[in-house]
Amino acid sequence: MNLAAGVEGSNPALNISIFAVFVVITLVIVFRASRSSKTAVDYYAAGHSFTGAQNGIAISGDYLSAASFLGIAGIIAVSGYDGFLYSIGFLVAWLIALLLVAELLRNTGKYTMGDVLSFRMRQRPIRAAAAVSTLVVSIFYLLAQMAGAGGLVALLLGIEAKTGQALVIAVVGVIMILYVIIGGMRGTTWVQIIKATMLIIGAFAMTVWVLGQYGFNLSALLGDAVQKVGEGGEKLLNPGAQYGKTGTTRLDFLSLALALVLGTAGLPHVLMRFYTVPSAKEARKSVVWAIWLIGIFYLFTLVLGYGAGALVGADAINAAPGKTNSAAPLLAYALGGTVLLGIIAAVAFATILAVVAGLTITASASFAHDIYANVIKKGAVDDKKQEVRVARYTAVVIGAVAILGGILANGQNIAFLVALAFAIAASANLPTILYSLFWKRFNTSGALWSIYGGLTICLVLIVFSPAVSGKPVDPVTGKSPSMLQGVDFHWFPLDNPGIVSIPAAFLLGYLGTVLSKERTDVKYAEMEVRSLTGAHAEKAVIH
């Protein structure tokens, strides 16, 4: 990766100071939250005591990662319309969570995705499978965020040496581990709320600022963005600049679109957020809040992307370190100078920190609750404190993996890793969630076929995809856009496996079910009644 100087006009000391203020404030809040975080239900689910609105803001904090903010604005600035397609997939996906998953999941589970998947089934194999897929999805997502952190450091702090970047990644990782082990779900949720508020207010201010320069006329803004490109600038407004090149890239886009829309409702860290509220009705409210906030935020990124195209220009963005990821920070500088850049830089850091914390607590909860308590101890852990202790140790291990992985993956393509996490979530998790909730005949064998089958197909196709090896060398950079250089063992034509692996996982779930004689009718009766009515759902814990 080209790591020239940081963004011109950036003041690293100011950027770090603003970020440090965020860290200090959130750490104080996390410490205060830890006083009422003593038990398992506190650590995993914040005592089920957040309101729908609070949780909705926290969900948008979890969901609006650095890829959403820097990534989408950057793609729109440089490739135009195609960046917009991403945000629509990310948003529409929430309707599946709202209509089919959130409330029913809240009513039938306690702490993790495994609770719901294993409800009707033989506990140990299903919990083990749910934990495996939770860990895989979370770690891919984690690596994507941490890999992005390296580029951001170069961009905003002007740290060019790889060792210096590694040090900053390690510091970010350690702060994140502190949030998780001290504050548990309660502390992490507050971090998400603060971060989401900062991010949305920051993006709102910049959006109004950009639109104000064009008399609040979107058409004029688009016209200016086109003019800035000069020859061929019209392409910025039309679909296809990035994905329309060949039949394969078009099919790849369709595959990506499927993974985006079906992946969200299978992301374990999103699902776990539904347990932090006291009832299904509050879970519904939180998704409604999340949909409005996320939707409005993506409308902001549309303006910010074209605004960066018009006011900064694609050439300046491509020349900056971090390339398209620098579009939003450069726009901030063009609008509000060093101070606004510092604020946006701090928001971007806070974003990575918070998303990573949310992923870590999910992965640690799944290991401690599903694998340790229910598979190893066979559901007979009397000492809940011991289970939470295991969760905290796991959080430290996962944090260490994230730091190491982030250092190794520094400079890798973030979008590829995130899209992969979505594809795995859509293939390994969503079919089993939907079958469990809605299909009476579904059973243990079907769930295992679907989870492991979806996971395996997804991973195999990605390993043998052009995203990993075999893309032709780009004459400009002298490097192949693939992850590995100088080797070519790809045989699957698409970057994103979703179009094959998602239908395959649904099919495997069906086949596995009908080929097994096991019936779960009685447990399904309980699950269906409880999921729809909320009878015997976990109640909030009052301290």
Added chain:
Amino acid sequence: MSGTEQGPLPEAAPDWTEIQGSAEFTELRRRLRGWVFPMTAAFLVWYLLYVLLSDYAHDFMSTKLWGNINVGLVFGLLQFVSTFAITSLYVRHANRKLDPVAAKIRRDIEDGGADTDRALEEGVR
């Protein structure tokens, strides 16, 4: 089901199959599924239509409507509008048609059966 493994809810045991078969619950399920399944199908088709047009009908999506606003941008913004609209419609449907029925069945299960359940529970263990 294996009898030795613990389900998520060991302490109470209403007759779930009976409740599942009751007219009240059947009505609740009909109201939920009758709304969310067709709506899910509808928004997925609407989304896929948008994706396929963006993917394969560049000329149509690039048609200018006014100023620099083209069909693709309006189509994309309509996806936001439909998402917000479906969200609001669902909340209204759930508040009016689902919550009251669900609350009644829940009360019956949690209050009505509590004593017998506890007795049953002690008998079993």
